[in-house]
Amino acid sequence: xxxxxxxxxxxxxxxxQGRRRLKFCTDFDKSVVIDGFKRRGWKQVTSSEEWxxxxxxxxxxxxxxxxxxxxxxxxxxxLNHFPNHYELVRKDLLVKNIRRYQKNLEKAGHPFAEKIQxxxxxxxxxxxxxxxxxxxxxxxxxxxxxxxVKEYRRSPQSTWxxxxxxxxxxxxxxxxxxxxxxxxxxxESNKFIQNNLPSKDMYVISRYxxxxxxxxxxxxxxxxxxLVTSFRPLKAYMFRNGFCRFCAIKYDKSVSELDNMYIHIxxxxxxxxxxxYNSQHGGKFSLNNLKLFLEGTRGRETATCLFEKIxxxxxxxxxxxxxxxxxxIHIM
Numbered sequence: 001x002x003x004x005x006x007x008x009x010x011x012x013x014x015x016x017q018g019r020r021r022l023k024f025c026t027d028f029d030k031s032v033v034i035d036g037f038k039r040r041g042w043k044q045v046t047s048s049e050e051w052x053x054x055x056x057x058x059x060x061x062x063x064x065x066x067x068x069x070x071x072x073x074x075x076x077x078x079l080n081h082f083p084n085h086y087e088l089v090r091k092d093l094l095v096k097n098i099r100r101y102q103k104n105l106e107k108a109g110h111p112f113a114e115k116i117q118x119x120x121x122x123x124x125x126x127x128x129x130x131x132x133x134x135x136x137x138x139x140x141x142x143x144x145x146x147x148x149v150k151e152y153r154r155s156p157q158s159t160w161x162x163x164x165x166x167x168x169x170x171x172x173x174x175x176x177x178x179x180x181x182x183x184x185x186x187x188e189s190n191k192f193i194q195n196n197l198p199s200k201d202m203y204v205i206s207r208y209x210x211x212x213x214x215x216x217x218x219x220x221x222x223x224x225x226x227l228v229t230s231f232r233p234l235k236a237y238m239f240r241n242g243f244c245r246f247c248a249i250k251y252d253k254s255v256s257e258l259d260n261m262y263i264h265i266x267x268x269x270x271x272x273x274x275x276x277y278n279s280q281h282g283g284k285f286s287l288n289n290l291k292l293f294l295e296g297t298r299g300r301e302t303a304t305c306l307f308e309k310i311x312x313x314x315x316x317x318x319x320x321x322x323x324x325x326x327x328x329i330h331i332m
Contacts, residue, residue: 026055055080082231091204092140092165102132112316124155134313138206140165148205152179159208159258166202170267175208175258210253215293217250220285221266226314236314244285248276 022042026033033055034044045051047060056064056079064071065083073079087093105113114130139148141162152158157177164172176182182205212219225239245266257263262274271277294303 022052023050024053024055025049025051027057027060028055052076053078058086061085082228090165091163092202095135095138095140095204098132098135102129105132131312132316134316136207136209138204141203141205143202149179159210159253160205161208161264162203162205164201164203169269170261170265171269173261173265175264177255177258212251214251215244215246215285215290218246218248219251219264219266220244220246222287222290222310224287224310224314234315238311238314240287242287244287244290245271246283246285247271248274248278248283 022037022040023045024037024042025045025047026037027047028034037053037055038044042053047054054064054077058081061079061081061083063069064073064079087097102113112131115127116130117125117127119125137151139145139151141148152160156179159175159177160182161173161175162182174185176185214220221244222242223245224242227237227239229235229237245268247263247266248271249260249262252260252263261270262276265271266283268282271283272279277283291303291307294306
């Protein structure tokens with residue numbers, strides 16, 4: 001798609017085979033990026049030279065899009081990030097933007113914001129979004145601490161999971177099932193219920209899903225890669241070869257196992273340190289195999305419905321950036 005760009009007419013990027021030889025630069029030393037580009041016959045240059053592809057880190061990406069520098073991308077130039085992409089990839093900002101998206105649609109009377117009444121197993125009646133209810137109840141700490149306490153007291157038997165807003169690979173994640181555990185942690189770490197905290201110390205706290213879908217008795221999550229080439233109109237491509245990431249130990253929701261991250265956290269960065277970790281397959285399972293498993297255990301209709309809903313969540317998330325509903329999603 002990029003190599004056929006009609007705006008690239010520089011003779012200096014034509015290789016011996018007569019194909020356009022794109023120029024790329026990168027801020028990373030990761031061989032997978034550089035080798036992949038070079039295998040396509042692309043030429044590596046510095047960021048101060050003319051380039052077509054810039055595989056940039058987030059800091060330099062923000063600098064490029066800074067209004068003060070007056071830089072504008074040419075039609076033949078592409079970056080690996082959109083401006084303000086961190087509004088969707090940082091946990092606390094994602095929560096903020098999902099809430100804003102829900103409220104904006106609700107104010108506009110959009111059918112996406114339709115709500116329904118539902119009765120929980122404990123007999124409690126709740127109101128939820130029909131189409132936009134794709135994340136658990138979540139709060140940002142410390143700013144939403146009082147709101148969290150109010151919700152906690154409605155269902156004091158619930159388990160909650162805390163994640164640092166600015167970290168990844170399972171670092172700093174833990175579970176609680178008592179408010180006293182949170183208060184004890186806050187006193188020991190001295191991290192919140194203050195108003196002048198640096199953003200790196202912020203956490204999101206979400207209601208933990210106690211009854212996840214299990215395969216072989218083990219908890220798993222999905223790693224699905226989506227390439228978004230345009231938000232207006234929305235154009236997204238879902239990679240066929242996504243996969244599941246499994247915990248190494250069978251799921252156990254008992255209080256005694258609340259601190260056992262090998263049961264609850266699917267990140268390979270965590271699981272690879274456990275004794276039960278299988279380095280040969282890395283605790284992974286392809287999406288195709290997942291679909292076959294669901295078809296065999298739940299029926300083809302259920303499996304198809306699930307994957308269609310997954311696509312819809314991907315689309316809905318991208319629409320928060322203002323993409324027009326057109327050319328929904330393609331599989332590649």
